[in-house]
Amino acid sequence: MQLPVDIGAVLEEAVNVEAARAVPISVSVYVDPSAPGDVQAHVRQAFASASETARVSLIYLDGRLFEPNPDDDMAAIVAGLDERVGACAAACRAAGVPTMVATTLPQLVAAIAKAAGNAIPEADIVAPKLTAKVYEHVSTAAASAPAIGASWGAPKPPQDDDVGIHEPIELTEEARATLDARMGAWVAAACRGKRLAFAWAFPFVRRPLALETVNATAVQNAGVGLLFLIPGADLPVMTLNQAKMLLQISAAYGQSLDAGRVRELAALVGGAFACRTVARQLTAAVPVLGWAVKAAVGYSGTQAMGRAAIEYYAGGPTVAKFAEYVAGARDKVVAAVAKQAAGAAAENGAAAVDAVRQKAGDAVAGLRAKLGR
Structure with missing residues (x-):
């Protein structure tokens, strides 16, 4: 049986991914001593790397002349109340080095830099997301012991789940997680050419x-x-895209190309084929909605397979475990798309809805029978 994927293209992508991951990278981490100790420690630890391909320099902003390294791929400044932070960030950007300003004092850092004549681009200031849980913790602490001047006023309740409050934001477990997520997203966006290496x-x-x-x-x-x-x-185009996605995710999580990756690709191809079978069944039941069903399967199937791969690699990979994740993702896609198609078909009457449900049921039953052999 011919697999619905271009094996040559997959192998080429695997070689490219391995090469991209092995590219050397250089990072300078500049620490403002006035930054809260918890954020200093957290960012230093985040950039501690055992990778042989990464060179990380740790430099304290102690008043000496600031000279950015133009050979860096990025710089990270752990910011506190030093008015030179904005100038240092500007110098890095002028040297062609993307610069992230990590802080738990986002409003103060932005205001101080602007007042000193070196405003920091808003997108470059990275701070923990102020969820309701984080807000509840820091606002309670602030009420008993204000951390920074009262000129910023009393803490305000969160709006849209992310607002500024009394600073600094203490790095609780949830705050650390959101800071990591935002730092990671910044690196992925700012260092696109070397993001797999990062x-x-x-x-x-x-x-x-x-x-x-x-x-x-x-x-x-x-x-x-x-x-x-x-x-x-x-199907071949979608499956190739998903295979490339899997290779990039596995490389990002530190997995090398070996027989395990091949078996994982086989499981993913099987999941993609299963989703496509469901799409054909539903398209046959409601031909006028065929384009919508295929697009829905393409999007939701890829999302489900990709997120299953992320959870799999993050939790300690085994091939059997990956097959379970793919099967669960496949079943979710089948249920979701069948429900969507049935709802859309309702306008064409009960007979169309019954046809969609019957076709979806037949597809699921057939897939389970094949997988049970």
């Missing part, structure tokens, strides 16, 4: 990069479902 070296980059890869591939496969009109012509 993920290999720094664990906090892995999940944000993997999620971005999944989202981009899902959108791409939705477009494939819309554009390919010949029955079955979209």
Whole structure:
């Protein structure tokens, strides 16, 4: 049986991914001594790497002349109340070095830099997300012992789950997790050419990069479902995209290309084929909705497979475990798309809805029978 994927293209992608991951990277971490101790320690630890491909320099802003390294791939400044932080960030950017300003004092850091004449781009200031849980913790602490001047006023309740409050934001467990996620997303966006190498070296980059890869591939496969009109012509393209996605996710999580990756690819191809079978069944039941069903399967199937791969690699991979994750993702896609198609078909009457449900049920039963052999 011929697999619905271009093996040569998959192997080429595997070689490219391995090469991209092994690219050397250079990072300078500049620490403002006035930054809260918890954020200093956290960012230093985040950039501690055992990778042989990463060179990390730790430099304290102690009043000496600031000279950025133009050979750096990025710089990270752990910011406190030093008014020179904005100037240091500007000097790094002028040297062509993308610069992240990590802080638990986002409003103060931005205001101080602006007042000193070196405003920091808003996108470069990275701080913990102020969820309701984090707000509850820091606002209670602030009420008993204000951390920074009262000129910023009393803490305000969160709006849209992310607002500024009394600073600094203490790095609780949840706050550390959101800071890592935002730092990782910043690195993935600012260092696109070497982001696999960054993920290999720094664990906090892995999940944000993997999620971005999944989202981009899902959108791409939705477009494939819309554009390919010949029955079955979209499956090889979608499956190749998903295979490339899996290789990038596995590389981001530090997995080398070996026999295990091949077996994981086989499981993913099986999941993709199963989702495509369901799409054919539903398209046959409601032909007028065929384009929508294929796009929905392309998007939701890729999302489900990609997120299953992320959870799999994050939790300690085994091939049997991956097969379970793919099977669970497949079943979710089948249920979701069948429900969507049935709802859309309702406008065409009860007979159309019954046909969709019957076709979906037949597809699921057939797939389970095949997998049980």
